Amino acid sequence: MIANRVKEYIAEIQDSQVSSKEQLEAFRMRFISKKGILTELFDDLKSAAPEQRKSLGQELNTLKNLAQSKFKEFNETIQNQSEQQAAGTLDLTLPVIPHEQGSLHPLSIVKRRIIEIFERMGFNVSYGPEIEKDWYNFSALNFADNHPAREMQDTFFITKSPEETKEDVLLRTHTSNVQVRLMERQKPPIRSIMPGRVFRNEAISARAHCVFHQVEGLYIDKSVSFKDLKDTLYHFAKEMFGKDTKIRLRPSYFPFTEPSAEIDVSCFICGGSGCNICKHTGWVEIGGSGMVDPNVLENCGIDSNEYTGFAFGMGVERITMLRYGINDLRLFTENDIRFIRQFQGA
Known part of the structure:
Protein backbone atom coordinates (compact mmCIF):
# COMPACT_ATOMS: atom_id res chain seq x y z
CA MET A 1 0.00 0.00 0.00
CA THR A 89 43.02 27.23 7.96
CA LEU A 90 43.36 30.90 6.94
CA ASP A 91 46.86 32.22 7.57
CA LEU A 92 46.41 35.85 8.61
CA THR A 93 50.18 36.40 8.58
CA LEU A 94 50.35 36.14 4.78
CA PRO A 95 50.90 39.47 2.95
CA VAL A 96 47.88 40.99 1.25
CA ILE A 97 47.58 41.07 -2.52
CA PRO A 98 49.08 44.40 -3.62
CA HIS A 99 46.57 46.92 -4.96
CA GLU A 100 48.12 48.50 -8.02
CA GLN A 101 47.29 52.13 -8.67
CA GLY A 102 45.79 52.82 -12.08
CA SER A 103 47.29 55.19 -14.64
CA LEU A 104 45.72 58.21 -16.25
CA HIS A 105 46.25 58.63 -19.97
CA PRO A 106 48.75 61.46 -20.63
CA LEU A 107 46.17 63.28 -22.76
CA SER A 108 43.73 63.21 -19.84
CA ILE A 109 46.41 64.55 -17.50
CA VAL A 110 47.25 67.48 -19.77
CA LYS A 111 43.63 68.25 -20.65
CA ARG A 112 42.69 68.38 -16.96
CA ARG A 113 45.63 70.69 -16.29
CA ILE A 114 44.62 73.05 -19.13
CA ILE A 115 41.02 73.17 -17.88
CA GLU A 116 42.21 73.80 -14.32
CA ILE A 117 44.35 76.78 -15.40
CA PHE A 118 41.60 78.45 -17.40
CA GLU A 119 38.93 77.80 -14.76
CA ARG A 120 41.06 79.76 -12.29
CA MET A 121 41.01 82.64 -14.79
CA GLY A 122 37.20 82.64 -14.81
CA PHE A 123 36.53 80.48 -17.86
CA ASN A 124 33.83 77.84 -17.67
CA VAL A 125 33.77 74.64 -19.76
CA SER A 126 31.40 74.05 -22.70
CA TYR A 127 30.85 70.95 -24.81
CA GLY A 128 29.12 70.30 -28.12
CA PRO A 129 28.40 67.60 -30.72
CA GLU A 130 31.12 65.84 -32.69
CA ILE A 131 28.75 65.27 -35.62
CA GLU A 132 27.97 68.74 -36.90
CA LYS A 133 26.24 70.75 -39.63
CA ASP A 134 28.12 72.87 -42.15
CA TRP A 135 26.76 76.08 -40.62
CA TYR A 136 28.37 75.53 -37.21
CA ASN A 137 31.63 74.09 -38.52
CA PHE A 138 32.25 76.39 -41.51
CA SER A 139 29.69 78.97 -42.66
CA ALA A 140 29.06 80.78 -39.36
CA LEU A 141 32.84 80.94 -38.85
CA ASN A 142 33.40 82.96 -42.02
CA PHE A 143 34.84 80.13 -44.14
CA ALA A 144 34.61 80.96 -47.84
CA ASP A 145 32.62 78.63 -50.08
CA ASN A 146 35.80 77.54 -51.86
CA HIS A 147 37.93 77.19 -48.72
CA PRO A 148 40.16 74.06 -48.90
CA ALA A 149 38.86 72.82 -45.53
CA ARG A 150 35.47 72.17 -47.18
CA GLU A 151 36.98 69.66 -49.60
CA MET A 152 36.64 65.90 -49.20
CA GLN A 153 40.41 65.46 -48.78
CA ASP A 154 40.36 67.55 -45.59
CA THR A 155 37.00 66.78 -43.94
CA PHE A 156 35.06 63.61 -43.13
CA PHE A 157 31.59 64.20 -44.60
CA ILE A 158 28.70 62.03 -43.41
CA THR A 159 26.14 63.40 -45.89
CA LYS A 160 26.89 65.75 -48.77
CA SER A 161 24.08 68.05 -49.87
CA PRO A 162 23.81 70.26 -52.98
CA GLU A 163 26.33 73.09 -52.83
CA GLU A 164 23.73 75.86 -52.74
CA THR A 165 21.97 74.46 -49.64
CA LYS A 166 25.09 74.12 -47.45
CA GLU A 167 23.39 71.50 -45.29
CA ASP A 168 26.30 69.04 -45.20
CA VAL A 169 26.69 66.86 -42.13
CA LEU A 170 30.26 66.11 -41.11
CA LEU A 171 32.65 65.22 -38.31
CA ARG A 172 33.76 68.50 -36.78
CA THR A 173 37.25 69.63 -37.74
CA HIS A 174 37.66 71.86 -34.66
CA THR A 175 35.78 72.65 -31.46
CA SER A 176 34.92 76.12 -32.81
CA ASN A 177 31.45 74.73 -33.53
CA VAL A 178 30.85 74.89 -29.76
CA GLN A 179 31.75 78.61 -29.84
CA VAL A 180 29.06 79.26 -32.45
CA ARG A 181 26.42 77.34 -30.50
CA LEU A 182 27.39 79.17 -27.30
CA MET A 183 27.16 82.61 -28.94
CA GLU A 184 23.77 81.77 -30.44
CA ARG A 185 22.15 80.82 -27.14
CA GLN A 186 23.97 83.10 -24.64
CA LYS A 187 24.26 86.84 -24.52
CA PRO A 188 27.66 88.40 -23.68
CA PRO A 189 29.65 88.42 -21.53
CA ILE A 190 30.90 84.98 -22.57
CA ARG A 191 34.05 83.42 -21.16
CA SER A 192 34.44 79.72 -21.88
CA ILE A 193 36.80 77.01 -23.09
CA MET A 194 35.79 74.11 -25.35
CA PRO A 195 37.77 70.88 -24.97
CA GLY A 196 36.95 67.95 -27.21
CA ARG A 197 37.83 65.47 -29.92
CA VAL A 198 38.10 66.59 -33.56
CA PHE A 199 38.60 64.85 -36.89
CA ARG A 200 40.68 65.61 -39.99
CA ASN A 201 41.09 63.53 -43.13
CA GLU A 202 44.85 63.11 -42.76
CA ALA A 203 47.24 60.20 -43.14
CA ILE A 204 48.35 58.77 -39.79
CA SER A 205 52.03 59.26 -39.04
CA ALA A 206 54.37 60.13 -36.18
CA ARG A 207 53.30 63.80 -36.42
CA ALA A 208 49.70 63.62 -37.73
CA HIS A 209 46.51 61.72 -36.99
CA CYS A 210 42.92 61.68 -38.23
CA VAL A 211 41.59 61.96 -34.65
CA PHE A 212 43.04 64.33 -32.06
CA HIS A 213 41.99 66.70 -29.25
CA GLN A 214 41.72 70.47 -28.96
CA VAL A 215 40.99 73.05 -26.30
CA GLU A 216 39.62 76.30 -27.68
CA GLY A 217 38.72 79.44 -25.77
CA LEU A 218 36.34 82.35 -26.29
CA TYR A 219 35.93 85.65 -24.45
CA ILE A 220 33.35 88.22 -25.59
CA ASP A 221 32.42 91.39 -23.76
CA LYS A 222 32.53 95.13 -24.17
CA SER A 223 35.98 96.62 -24.84
CA VAL A 224 37.86 93.29 -25.08
CA SER A 225 41.25 94.01 -26.65
CA PHE A 226 44.20 92.17 -28.16
CA LYS A 227 46.11 92.94 -24.96
CA ASP A 228 43.55 90.89 -23.02
CA LEU A 229 44.27 87.96 -25.35
CA LYS A 230 48.02 88.31 -24.92
CA ASP A 231 47.79 88.55 -21.12
CA THR A 232 45.56 85.46 -20.99
CA LEU A 233 47.95 83.38 -23.11
CA TYR A 234 50.95 84.68 -21.18
CA HIS A 235 49.44 83.60 -17.86
CA PHE A 236 48.51 80.19 -19.30
CA ALA A 237 52.03 79.59 -20.64
CA LYS A 238 53.64 80.39 -17.27
CA GLU A 239 51.22 78.09 -15.43
CA MET A 240 51.58 75.27 -17.93
CA PHE A 241 55.28 75.34 -18.77
CA GLY A 242 56.95 77.25 -15.93
CA LYS A 243 57.41 80.75 -14.59
CA ASP A 244 60.33 81.53 -16.90
CA THR A 245 58.31 80.84 -20.06
CA LYS A 246 57.92 83.62 -22.62
CA ILE A 247 55.42 83.89 -25.48
CA ARG A 248 55.39 85.52 -28.87
CA LEU A 249 52.54 86.05 -31.31
CA ARG A 250 53.31 85.75 -35.02
CA PRO A 251 50.90 87.25 -37.58
CA SER A 252 48.81 84.61 -39.31
CA TYR A 253 45.42 84.09 -40.96
CA PHE A 254 42.29 82.30 -39.76
CA PRO A 255 38.85 82.87 -41.36
CA PHE A 256 37.13 83.50 -38.03
CA THR A 257 39.61 85.93 -36.39
CA GLU A 258 41.07 89.26 -37.48
CA PRO A 259 43.80 90.06 -36.67
CA SER A 260 45.13 86.51 -36.18
CA ALA A 261 48.31 85.18 -34.64
CA GLU A 262 50.16 81.91 -34.09
CA ILE A 263 51.12 81.27 -30.45
CA ASP A 264 54.74 80.38 -29.71
CA VAL A 265 56.29 79.71 -26.30
CA SER A 266 59.95 79.77 -25.46
CA CYS A 267 61.37 76.26 -25.49
CA PHE A 268 61.32 74.97 -21.92
CA ILE A 269 63.66 72.10 -22.84
CA CYS A 270 66.66 74.20 -23.84
CA GLY A 271 65.63 77.51 -22.25
CA GLY A 272 65.59 79.20 -25.65
CA SER A 273 69.16 78.32 -26.64
CA GLY A 274 68.06 75.88 -29.36
CA CYS A 275 67.50 72.11 -29.47
CA ASN A 276 65.83 69.38 -31.54
CA ILE A 277 62.45 70.01 -29.91
CA CYS A 278 62.31 73.65 -31.04
CA LYS A 279 64.29 72.96 -34.25
CA HIS A 280 67.07 75.20 -32.89
CA THR A 281 64.86 78.31 -33.02
CA GLY A 282 64.26 78.65 -29.27
CA TRP A 283 60.48 78.76 -29.86
CA VAL A 284 57.73 76.12 -30.01
CA GLU A 285 54.32 76.65 -31.62
CA ILE A 286 51.35 75.55 -29.47
CA GLY A 287 48.28 77.01 -31.23
CA GLY A 288 46.48 79.86 -32.93
CA SER A 289 44.56 82.91 -31.72
CA GLY A 290 43.05 86.24 -32.70
CA MET A 291 40.25 88.74 -32.27
CA VAL A 292 36.84 87.35 -33.24
CA ASP A 293 35.91 88.58 -36.73
CA PRO A 294 32.90 90.96 -36.65
CA ASN A 295 31.20 88.80 -39.30
CA VAL A 296 31.26 85.83 -36.93
CA LEU A 297 29.67 87.90 -34.17
CA GLU A 298 26.93 89.09 -36.51
CA ASN A 299 26.32 85.54 -37.81
CA CYS A 300 25.65 84.49 -34.21
CA GLY A 301 23.34 87.41 -33.43
CA ILE A 302 25.82 89.54 -31.45
CA ASP A 303 26.17 93.26 -32.20
CA SER A 304 29.78 93.74 -33.35
CA ASN A 305 29.52 97.49 -32.76
CA GLU A 306 28.90 96.91 -29.06
CA TYR A 307 30.94 93.78 -28.35
CA THR A 308 34.39 92.49 -29.20
CA GLY A 309 36.15 89.30 -28.25
CA PHE A 310 39.09 87.01 -28.70
CA ALA A 311 39.44 83.29 -29.43
CA PHE A 312 42.30 80.83 -29.25
CA GLY A 313 42.88 77.13 -29.79
CA MET A 314 45.59 74.60 -29.05
CA GLY A 315 46.16 70.90 -29.65
CA VAL A 316 46.25 68.74 -26.52
CA GLU A 317 48.47 66.17 -28.23
CA ARG A 318 50.96 68.87 -29.21
CA ILE A 319 51.28 70.19 -25.66
CA THR A 320 51.47 66.66 -24.24
CA MET A 321 54.28 65.72 -26.62
CA LEU A 322 56.22 68.83 -25.59
CA ARG A 323 55.54 68.38 -21.88
CA TYR A 324 56.65 64.74 -21.74
CA GLY A 325 59.12 64.58 -24.63
CA ILE A 326 57.00 62.16 -26.69
CA ASN A 327 58.13 61.93 -30.31
CA ASP A 328 55.40 59.78 -31.92
CA LEU A 329 51.73 60.84 -32.04
CA ARG A 330 50.59 57.26 -32.63
CA LEU A 331 51.55 56.25 -29.10
CA PHE A 332 48.46 58.05 -27.76
CA THR A 333 46.05 55.69 -29.56
CA GLU A 334 47.89 52.35 -29.68
CA ASN A 335 46.88 51.44 -26.08
CA ASP A 336 50.30 50.05 -25.21
CA ILE A 337 50.11 49.46 -21.46
CA ARG A 338 53.88 49.93 -21.13
CA PHE A 339 53.48 53.48 -22.43
CA ILE A 340 50.49 54.31 -20.19
CA ARG A 341 52.15 53.01 -17.03
CA GLN A 342 54.89 55.62 -17.35
CA PHE A 343 52.34 58.23 -16.26
CA GLN A 344 51.19 56.41 -13.11
CA GLY A 345 50.45 58.90 -10.33
CA ALA A 346 51.18 61.86 -12.62
Whole structure:
Protein backbone atom coordinates (compact mmCIF):
# COMPACT_ATOMS: atom_id res chain seq x y z
CA MET A 1 0.00 0.00 0.00
CA ILE A 2 1.22 3.52 -0.89
CA ALA A 3 0.08 4.93 2.47
CA ASN A 4 2.22 2.48 4.43
CA ARG A 5 5.27 3.14 2.28
CA VAL A 6 4.82 6.90 2.76
CA LYS A 7 4.81 6.48 6.54
CA GLU A 8 7.97 4.37 6.39
CA TYR A 9 9.78 6.96 4.24
CA ILE A 10 8.69 9.84 6.49
CA ALA A 11 10.16 8.03 9.46
CA GLU A 12 13.36 7.28 7.49
CA ILE A 13 13.79 10.93 6.49
CA GLN A 14 13.24 12.16 10.04
CA ASP A 15 15.90 9.73 11.32
CA SER A 16 18.40 10.52 8.54
CA GLN A 17 21.81 11.91 9.50
CA VAL A 18 23.88 13.67 6.82
CA SER A 19 27.38 14.95 7.60
CA SER A 20 29.19 15.00 4.26
CA LYS A 21 28.65 16.02 0.67
CA GLU A 22 28.64 12.36 -0.38
CA GLN A 23 25.85 11.55 2.07
CA LEU A 24 23.93 14.62 0.95
CA GLU A 25 24.13 13.49 -2.65
CA ALA A 26 22.98 9.99 -1.68
CA PHE A 27 19.97 11.49 0.15
CA ARG A 28 19.09 13.56 -2.92
CA MET A 29 19.36 10.59 -5.25
CA ARG A 30 17.22 8.38 -2.99
CA PHE A 31 14.36 10.77 -2.36
CA ILE A 32 14.10 13.84 -4.63
CA SER A 33 15.93 13.04 -7.86
CA LYS A 34 14.01 12.14 -11.01
CA LYS A 35 14.79 8.47 -10.38
CA GLY A 36 14.11 8.66 -6.64
CA ILE A 37 11.39 7.37 -4.37
CA LEU A 38 9.11 10.41 -4.76
CA THR A 39 8.95 10.01 -8.53
CA GLU A 40 8.21 6.30 -8.12
CA LEU A 41 5.40 6.96 -5.61
CA PHE A 42 3.74 9.62 -7.79
CA ASP A 43 3.81 7.14 -10.70
CA ASP A 44 2.14 4.49 -8.52
CA LEU A 45 -0.55 7.04 -7.54
CA LYS A 46 -1.94 6.87 -11.09
CA SER A 47 -2.98 3.23 -10.55
CA ALA A 48 -4.69 3.87 -7.18
CA ALA A 49 -8.47 3.85 -6.85
CA PRO A 50 -10.04 7.22 -7.77
CA GLU A 51 -11.58 7.73 -4.33
CA GLN A 52 -8.14 7.29 -2.68
CA ARG A 53 -6.12 9.54 -4.93
CA LYS A 54 -6.93 12.78 -3.10
CA SER A 55 -5.87 11.58 0.34
CA LEU A 56 -2.86 9.72 -1.03
CA GLY A 57 -1.82 12.81 -3.01
CA GLN A 58 -1.89 14.90 0.17
CA GLU A 59 0.32 12.34 1.96
CA LEU A 60 2.76 12.29 -0.95
CA ASN A 61 2.98 16.11 -0.91
CA THR A 62 3.72 15.97 2.82
CA LEU A 63 6.52 13.49 2.11
CA LYS A 64 7.85 15.65 -0.76
CA ASN A 65 7.91 18.84 1.34
CA LEU A 66 9.64 17.02 4.19
CA ALA A 67 12.31 15.58 1.90
CA GLN A 68 12.99 18.97 0.28
CA SER A 69 13.17 20.86 3.58
CA LYS A 70 15.50 18.22 5.05
CA PHE A 71 17.74 18.40 1.98
CA LYS A 72 17.93 22.21 2.28
CA GLU A 73 18.70 21.95 5.99
CA PHE A 74 21.47 19.36 5.41
CA ASN A 75 22.94 21.45 2.57
CA GLU A 76 23.15 24.64 4.68
CA THR A 77 24.75 22.72 7.57
CA ILE A 78 27.46 21.25 5.31
CA GLN A 79 28.18 24.66 3.71
CA ASN A 80 28.57 26.28 7.12
CA GLN A 81 30.94 23.51 8.19
CA SER A 82 33.04 24.04 5.04
CA GLU A 83 33.27 27.79 5.63
CA GLN A 84 34.31 27.28 9.25
CA GLN A 85 36.99 24.82 8.22
CA ALA A 86 38.30 27.23 5.59
CA ALA A 87 38.41 30.06 8.12
CA GLY A 88 40.26 27.84 10.53
CA THR A 89 43.02 27.23 7.96
CA LEU A 90 43.36 30.90 6.94
CA ASP A 91 46.86 32.22 7.57
CA LEU A 92 46.41 35.85 8.61
CA THR A 93 50.18 36.40 8.58
CA LEU A 94 50.35 36.14 4.78
CA PRO A 95 50.90 39.47 2.95
CA VAL A 96 47.88 40.99 1.25
CA ILE A 97 47.58 41.07 -2.52
CA PRO A 98 49.08 44.40 -3.62
CA HIS A 99 46.57 46.92 -4.96
CA GLU A 100 48.12 48.50 -8.02
CA GLN A 101 47.29 52.13 -8.67
CA GLY A 102 45.79 52.82 -12.08
CA SER A 103 47.29 55.19 -14.64
CA LEU A 104 45.72 58.21 -16.25
CA HIS A 105 46.25 58.63 -19.97
CA PRO A 106 48.75 61.46 -20.63
CA LEU A 107 46.17 63.28 -22.76
CA SER A 108 43.73 63.21 -19.84
CA ILE A 109 46.41 64.55 -17.50
CA VAL A 110 47.25 67.48 -19.77
CA LYS A 111 43.63 68.25 -20.65
CA ARG A 112 42.69 68.38 -16.96
CA ARG A 113 45.63 70.69 -16.29
CA ILE A 114 44.62 73.05 -19.13
CA ILE A 115 41.02 73.17 -17.88
CA GLU A 116 42.21 73.80 -14.32
CA ILE A 117 44.35 76.78 -15.40
CA PHE A 118 41.60 78.45 -17.40
CA GLU A 119 38.93 77.80 -14.76
CA ARG A 120 41.06 79.76 -12.29
CA MET A 121 41.01 82.64 -14.79
CA GLY A 122 37.20 82.64 -14.81
CA PHE A 123 36.53 80.48 -17.86
CA ASN A 124 33.83 77.84 -17.67
CA VAL A 125 33.77 74.64 -19.76
CA SER A 126 31.40 74.05 -22.70
CA TYR A 127 30.85 70.95 -24.81
CA GLY A 128 29.12 70.30 -28.12
CA PRO A 129 28.40 67.60 -30.72
CA GLU A 130 31.12 65.84 -32.69
CA ILE A 131 28.75 65.27 -35.62
CA GLU A 132 27.97 68.74 -36.90
CA LYS A 133 26.24 70.75 -39.63
CA ASP A 134 28.12 72.87 -42.15
CA TRP A 135 26.76 76.08 -40.62
CA TYR A 136 28.37 75.53 -37.21
CA ASN A 137 31.63 74.09 -38.52
CA PHE A 138 32.25 76.39 -41.51
CA SER A 139 29.69 78.97 -42.66
CA ALA A 140 29.06 80.78 -39.36
CA LEU A 141 32.84 80.94 -38.85
CA ASN A 142 33.40 82.96 -42.02
CA PHE A 143 34.84 80.13 -44.14
CA ALA A 144 34.61 80.96 -47.84
CA ASP A 145 32.62 78.63 -50.08
CA ASN A 146 35.80 77.54 -51.86
CA HIS A 147 37.93 77.19 -48.72
CA PRO A 148 40.16 74.06 -48.90
CA ALA A 149 38.86 72.82 -45.53
CA ARG A 150 35.47 72.17 -47.18
CA GLU A 151 36.98 69.66 -49.60
CA MET A 152 36.64 65.90 -49.20
CA GLN A 153 40.41 65.46 -48.78
CA ASP A 154 40.36 67.55 -45.59
CA THR A 155 37.00 66.78 -43.94
CA PHE A 156 35.06 63.61 -43.13
CA PHE A 157 31.59 64.20 -44.60
CA ILE A 158 28.70 62.03 -43.41
CA THR A 159 26.14 63.40 -45.89
CA LYS A 160 26.89 65.75 -48.77
CA SER A 161 24.08 68.05 -49.87
CA PRO A 162 23.81 70.26 -52.98
CA GLU A 163 26.33 73.09 -52.83
CA GLU A 164 23.73 75.86 -52.74
CA THR A 165 21.97 74.46 -49.64
CA LYS A 166 25.09 74.12 -47.45
CA GLU A 167 23.39 71.50 -45.29
CA ASP A 168 26.30 69.04 -45.20
CA VAL A 169 26.69 66.86 -42.13
CA LEU A 170 30.26 66.11 -41.11
CA LEU A 171 32.65 65.22 -38.31
CA ARG A 172 33.76 68.50 -36.78
CA THR A 173 37.25 69.63 -37.74
CA HIS A 174 37.66 71.86 -34.66
CA THR A 175 35.78 72.65 -31.46
CA SER A 176 34.92 76.12 -32.81
CA ASN A 177 31.45 74.73 -33.53
CA VAL A 178 30.85 74.89 -29.76
CA GLN A 179 31.75 78.61 -29.84
CA VAL A 180 29.06 79.26 -32.45
CA ARG A 181 26.42 77.34 -30.50
CA LEU A 182 27.39 79.17 -27.30
CA MET A 183 27.16 82.61 -28.94
CA GLU A 184 23.77 81.77 -30.44
CA ARG A 185 22.15 80.82 -27.14
CA GLN A 186 23.97 83.10 -24.64
CA LYS A 187 24.26 86.84 -24.52
CA PRO A 188 27.66 88.40 -23.68
CA PRO A 189 29.65 88.42 -21.53
CA ILE A 190 30.90 84.98 -22.57
CA ARG A 191 34.05 83.42 -21.16
CA SER A 192 34.44 79.72 -21.88
CA ILE A 193 36.80 77.01 -23.09
CA MET A 194 35.79 74.11 -25.35
CA PRO A 195 37.77 70.88 -24.97
CA GLY A 196 36.95 67.95 -27.21
CA ARG A 197 37.83 65.47 -29.92
CA VAL A 198 38.10 66.59 -33.56
CA PHE A 199 38.60 64.85 -36.89
CA ARG A 200 40.68 65.61 -39.99
CA ASN A 201 41.09 63.53 -43.13
CA GLU A 202 44.85 63.11 -42.76
CA ALA A 203 47.24 60.20 -43.14
CA ILE A 204 48.35 58.77 -39.79
CA SER A 205 52.03 59.26 -39.04
CA ALA A 206 54.37 60.13 -36.18
CA ARG A 207 53.30 63.80 -36.42
CA ALA A 208 49.70 63.62 -37.73
CA HIS A 209 46.51 61.72 -36.99
CA CYS A 210 42.92 61.68 -38.23
CA VAL A 211 41.59 61.96 -34.65
CA PHE A 212 43.04 64.33 -32.06
CA HIS A 213 41.99 66.70 -29.25
CA GLN A 214 41.72 70.47 -28.96
CA VAL A 215 40.99 73.05 -26.30
CA GLU A 216 39.62 76.30 -27.68
CA GLY A 217 38.72 79.44 -25.77
CA LEU A 218 36.34 82.35 -26.29
CA TYR A 219 35.93 85.65 -24.45
CA ILE A 220 33.35 88.22 -25.59
CA ASP A 221 32.42 91.39 -23.76
CA LYS A 222 32.53 95.13 -24.17
CA SER A 223 35.98 96.62 -24.84
CA VAL A 224 37.86 93.29 -25.08
CA SER A 225 41.25 94.01 -26.65
CA PHE A 226 44.20 92.17 -28.16
CA LYS A 227 46.11 92.94 -24.96
CA ASP A 228 43.55 90.89 -23.02
CA LEU A 229 44.27 87.96 -25.35
CA LYS A 230 48.02 88.31 -24.92
CA ASP A 231 47.79 88.55 -21.12
CA THR A 232 45.56 85.46 -20.99
CA LEU A 233 47.95 83.38 -23.11
CA TYR A 234 50.95 84.68 -21.18
CA HIS A 235 49.44 83.60 -17.86
CA PHE A 236 48.51 80.19 -19.30
CA ALA A 237 52.03 79.59 -20.64
CA LYS A 238 53.64 80.39 -17.27
CA GLU A 239 51.22 78.09 -15.43
CA MET A 240 51.58 75.27 -17.93
CA PHE A 241 55.28 75.34 -18.77
CA GLY A 242 56.95 77.25 -15.93
CA LYS A 243 57.41 80.75 -14.59
CA ASP A 244 60.33 81.53 -16.90
CA THR A 245 58.31 80.84 -20.06
CA LYS A 246 57.92 83.62 -22.62
CA ILE A 247 55.42 83.89 -25.48
CA ARG A 248 55.39 85.52 -28.87
CA LEU A 249 52.54 86.05 -31.31
CA ARG A 250 53.31 85.75 -35.02
CA PRO A 251 50.90 87.25 -37.58
CA SER A 252 48.81 84.61 -39.31
CA TYR A 253 45.42 84.09 -40.96
CA PHE A 254 42.29 82.30 -39.76
CA PRO A 255 38.85 82.87 -41.36
CA PHE A 256 37.13 83.50 -38.03
CA THR A 257 39.61 85.93 -36.39
CA GLU A 258 41.07 89.26 -37.48
CA PRO A 259 43.80 90.06 -36.67
CA SER A 260 45.13 86.51 -36.18
CA ALA A 261 48.31 85.18 -34.64
CA GLU A 262 50.16 81.91 -34.09
CA ILE A 263 51.12 81.27 -30.45
CA ASP A 264 54.74 80.38 -29.71
CA VAL A 265 56.29 79.71 -26.30
CA SER A 266 59.95 79.77 -25.46
CA CYS A 267 61.37 76.26 -25.49
CA PHE A 268 61.32 74.97 -21.92
CA ILE A 269 63.66 72.10 -22.84
CA CYS A 270 66.66 74.20 -23.84
CA GLY A 271 65.63 77.51 -22.25
CA GLY A 272 65.59 79.20 -25.65
CA SER A 273 69.16 78.32 -26.64
CA GLY A 274 68.06 75.88 -29.36
CA CYS A 275 67.50 72.11 -29.47
CA ASN A 276 65.83 69.38 -31.54
CA ILE A 277 62.45 70.01 -29.91
CA CYS A 278 62.31 73.65 -31.04
CA LYS A 279 64.29 72.96 -34.25
CA HIS A 280 67.07 75.20 -32.89
CA THR A 281 64.86 78.31 -33.02
CA GLY A 282 64.26 78.65 -29.27
CA TRP A 283 60.48 78.76 -29.86
CA VAL A 284 57.73 76.12 -30.01
CA GLU A 285 54.32 76.65 -31.62
CA ILE A 286 51.35 75.55 -29.47
CA GLY A 287 48.28 77.01 -31.23
CA GLY A 288 46.48 79.86 -32.93
CA SER A 289 44.56 82.91 -31.72
CA GLY A 290 43.05 86.24 -32.70
CA MET A 291 40.25 88.74 -32.27
CA VAL A 292 36.84 87.35 -33.24
CA ASP A 293 35.91 88.58 -36.73
CA PRO A 294 32.90 90.96 -36.65
CA ASN A 295 31.20 88.80 -39.30
CA VAL A 296 31.26 85.83 -36.93
CA LEU A 297 29.67 87.90 -34.17
CA GLU A 298 26.93 89.09 -36.51
CA ASN A 299 26.32 85.54 -37.81
CA CYS A 300 25.65 84.49 -34.21
CA GLY A 301 23.34 87.41 -33.43
CA ILE A 302 25.82 89.54 -31.45
CA ASP A 303 26.17 93.26 -32.20
CA SER A 304 29.78 93.74 -33.35
CA ASN A 305 29.52 97.49 -32.76
CA GLU A 306 28.90 96.91 -29.06
CA TYR A 307 30.94 93.78 -28.35
CA THR A 308 34.39 92.49 -29.20
CA GLY A 309 36.15 89.30 -28.25
CA PHE A 310 39.09 87.01 -28.70
CA ALA A 311 39.44 83.29 -29.43
CA PHE A 312 42.30 80.83 -29.25
CA GLY A 313 42.88 77.13 -29.79
CA MET A 314 45.59 74.60 -29.05
CA GLY A 315 46.16 70.90 -29.65
CA VAL A 316 46.25 68.74 -26.52
CA GLU A 317 48.47 66.17 -28.23
CA ARG A 318 50.96 68.87 -29.21
CA ILE A 319 51.28 70.19 -25.66
CA THR A 320 51.47 66.66 -24.24
CA MET A 321 54.28 65.72 -26.62
CA LEU A 322 56.22 68.83 -25.59
CA ARG A 323 55.54 68.38 -21.88
CA TYR A 324 56.65 64.74 -21.74
CA GLY A 325 59.12 64.58 -24.63
CA ILE A 326 57.00 62.16 -26.69
CA ASN A 327 58.13 61.93 -30.31
CA ASP A 328 55.40 59.78 -31.92
CA LEU A 329 51.73 60.84 -32.04
CA ARG A 330 50.59 57.26 -32.63
CA LEU A 331 51.55 56.25 -29.10
CA PHE A 332 48.46 58.05 -27.76
CA THR A 333 46.05 55.69 -29.56
CA GLU A 334 47.89 52.35 -29.68
CA ASN A 335 46.88 51.44 -26.08
CA ASP A 336 50.30 50.05 -25.21
CA ILE A 337 50.11 49.46 -21.46
CA ARG A 338 53.88 49.93 -21.13
CA PHE A 339 53.48 53.48 -22.43
CA ILE A 340 50.49 54.31 -20.19
CA ARG A 341 52.15 53.01 -17.03
CA GLN A 342 54.89 55.62 -17.35
CA PHE A 343 52.34 58.23 -16.26
CA GLN A 344 51.19 56.41 -13.11
CA GLY A 345 50.45 58.90 -10.33
CA ALA A 346 51.18 61.86 -12.62
